[in-house]
Amino acid sequence: xxxxxxxxxxxxxxxxxxxxxxxxxxxxxxxxxxxxxxxxxxxxxxxxxxxxxxxxxxxxxxxxxxxxxxxxxxxxxxxxxxxxxxxxxxxxxxxxxxxxxxxxxxxxxxxxx
Amino acid sequence: xxxxxxxxxxxxxxxxxxxxxxxxxxxxxxxxxxxxxxxxxxxxxxxxxxxxxxxxxxxxxxxxxxxxxxxxxxxxxxxxxxxxxxxxxxxxxxxxxxxxxxxxxxxxxxxxxx
Numbered sequence: 001x002x003x004x005x006x007x008x009x010x011x012x013x014x015x016x017x018x019x020x021x022x023x024x025x026x027x028x029x030x031x032x033x034x035x036x037x038x039x040x041x042x043x044x045x046x047x048x049x050x051x052x053x054x055x056x057x058x059x060x061x062x063x064x065x066x067x068x069x070x071x072x073x074x075x076x077x078x079x080x081x082x083x084x085x086x087x088x089x090x091x092x093x094x095x096x097x098x099x100x101x102x103x104x105x106x107x108x109x110x111x112x113x
Numbered sequence: 114x115x116x117x118x119x120x121x122x123x124x125x126x127x128x129x130x131x132x133x134x135x136x137x138x139x140x141x142x143x144x145x146x147x148x149x150x151x152x153x154x155x156x157x158x159x160x161x162x163x164x165x166x167x168x169x170x171x172x173x174x175x176x177x178x179x180x181x182x183x184x185x186x187x188x189x190x191x192x193x194x195x196x197x198x199x200x201x202x203x204x205x206x207x208x209x210x211x212x213x214x215x216x217x218x219x220x221x222x223x224x225x226x227x
Contacts (some may be wrong), residue, residue, distance in 0.1 A: 042204050042217025058214060099214060104158040
């Protein structure tokens with residue numbers, strides 16, 4: 001049981017390049033989330049999904065797109081990377097219940113030059 | 114929109130001291146959830162506690178305790194007899210009714226010196 005995994009762990013992009021971050025969870029959770037964490041700040045929600053085929057915007061969605069084609073995967077895309085998107089990206093999944101916690105992946109450190 | 118304020122940016126204590134991390138929140142919902150997460154130097158996020166708005170009971174888990182006061186919109190976290198392994202960034206977070214849009218505070222970096 002790997003929990004939540006993220007691919008890749010590190011990436012350096014040039015301005016204008018595109019890339020996709022992959023989040024996978026093996027806990028059969030319905031809900032999945034993408035956050036970014038910048039220095040001196042807490043995590044900010046980019047997009048989330050409440051089930052396969054559904055996505056919704058979070059607090060800072062601009063410049064990102066997401067897709068949830070399979071229940072276990074949640075993809076975050078950057079179509080044209082900008083230096084302002086340099087950040088650490090965390091994925092999380094959740095199954096409603098008593099604790100109702102979000103389980104976080106290890107993070108992806110992205111640098112845009 | 115909801116908001117979480119952690120006014121203490123950094124705290125430094127000596128091992129075995131007690132330390133309290135403050136968290137103040139703003140929300141217009143009557144149903145909401147409060148969380149604390151720990152982020153050690155390794156970078157992962159570790160869930161510590163969830164509290165819903167209808168449960169104001171304080172909670173104790175080993176050396177950790179939480180004080181939830183709706184009257185002051187605060188959800189403070191106390192570590193008793195701190196240890197070096199408690200050194201981390203601690204985040205308080207709030208999500209409203211559907212528990213999807215979670216807002217984090219900026220975090221408090223706790224350093225426990227031996």
